Amino acid sequence: MDCRKTLLIPFLALAVTLGGLADAGQIKIGFLVKQPEEPWFQLEWKFADQAATEFGFEVMKIGATDGEKVLTAIDNLAASGAQGFVICTPDVLLGPAIMAKSRANNLKVIAVDDRFVGPDGKDMESVHYLGISARKIGNEVGKTLMEQVKARGWNVAEVGFMVMTFDELPTIQDRTEGAIEAAVATGFPADQVYKAPIQQRMEIPTALDAANTLLTRHPTVKKWIVAGGNDSCVLGAIRALEGRGVKVEDAIGVGINGTDCIPELEKANPTSFYGSFLLSAREHGYLTAKMMYEWIKDGKEPPLDTRTVGTLITRDTFRQILKDEGIAD
Numbered sequence: 001m002d003c004r005k006t007l008l009i010p011f012l013a014l015a016v017t018l019g020g021l022a023d024a025g026q027i028k029i030g031f032l033v034k035q036p037e038e039p040w041f042q043l044e045w046k047f048a049d050q051a052a053t054e055f056g057f058e059v060m061k062i063g064a065t066d067g068e069k070v071l072t073a074i075d076n077l078a079a080s081g082a083q084g085f086v087i088c089t090p091d092v093l094l095g096p097a098i099m100a101k102s103r104a105n106n107l108k109v110i111a112v113d114d115r116f117v118g119p120d121g122k123d124m125e126s127v128h129y130l131g132i133s134a135r136k137i138g139n140e141v142g143k144t145l146m147e148q149v150k151a152r153g154w155n156v157a158e159v160g161f162m163v164m165t166f167d168e169l170p171t172i173q174d175r176t177e178g179a180i181e182a183a184v185a186t187g188f189p190a191d192q193v194y195k196a197p198i199q200q201r202m203e204i205p206t207a208l209d210a211a212n213t214l215l216t217r218h219p220t221v222k223k224w225i226v227a228g229g230n231d232s233c234v235l236g237a238i239r240a241l242e243g244r245g246v247k248v249e250d251a252i253g254v255g256i257n258g259t260d261c262i263p264e265l266e267k268a269n270p271t272s273f274y275g276s277f278l279l280s281a282r283e284h285g286y287l288t289a290k291m292m293y294e295w296i297k298d299g300k301e302p303p304l305d306t307r308t309v310g311t312l313i314t315r316d317t318f319r320q321i322l323k324d325e326g327i328a329d
């Protein structure tokens with residue numbers, strides 16, 4: 001072997017080792033979301049990035065819209081040196097597969113928003129989770145709707161309660177059941193509650209279809225109150241009511257998220273969308289990313305179950321509240 005090569009080989013080995021050390025110094029985490037185009041998830045990413053800048057780690061933001069994308073992303077994360085990830089899964093039933101793949105790749109996992117469901121149909125309580133207090137926030141939606149019914153002096157006998165459901169997702173089922181429970185507890189007739197199940201994904205067009213099907217079945221109802229799993233569900237229903245000529249003042253909708261209804265609240269003229277419960281995208285994005293970072297860096301295990309709350313925003317209050325939350329300028 002010539003002497004140049006003998007010198008070069010140890011030098012290259014040293015360079016590779018140093019390169020490896022430099023990478024290892026930077027903690028990398030993934031942040032996977034099921035609907036990357038939705039404002040809610042974009043805000044989670046924005047706040048995760050804030051945590052990364054503040055603490056000096058890297059966030060790989062990945063739109064994981066189906067099971068295949070999730071599983072491929074987990075392999076890619078491991079290959080690129082990440083040690084953990086936060087995920088809002090596109091399907092809660094993927095939980096066991098996500099955990100198996102993560103264990104095989106030695107990656108830590110925090111589920112955000114949508115809690116994994118095990119093969120027994122129960123929440124996977126051993127997986128770290130941060131989500132909303134779904135039933136409580138649902139209760140607040142039901143109460144708010146009934147307060148508006150009373151404030152407007154409506155006769156409940158003429159009112160239908162349209163509930164945009166998506167029972168495949170437990171957090172959504174808890175929200176809608178919570179809304180029904182509270183409305184009925186404050187005097188709304190249970191037999192005037194009508195559920196509109198949304199097919200597949202909770203988006204405005206799918207909600208609009210579900211609401212139209214329901215409205216066709218109840219042509220004589222004069223006034224409507226509307227609840228749903230999130231803003232998009234309620235907005236779809238409001239568009240369906242408008243399409244059928246229901247007057248703005250004859251319907252009241254209250255959403256959940258508060259992030260996906262901002263253009264609606266900004267409209268020059270009010271629609272039947274009365275308001276929404278603003279959730280804390282900041283806690284869901286910033287806090288989960290920070291928890292993951294500290295878990296990797298210091299071995300500080302996050303709590304198994306963290307719940308966040310919501311605040312009512314309406315056309316009158318949303319600008320100030322969004323500003324206070326760091327969502328609007």
Ligand code: GLA
Pocket residue numbers: 040088112113114131132171202229230256257279
């Ligand atoms: C679910 C919904 C989202 C949002 C989050 C909040 O994932 O699909 O729109 O409401 O919960 O946790």
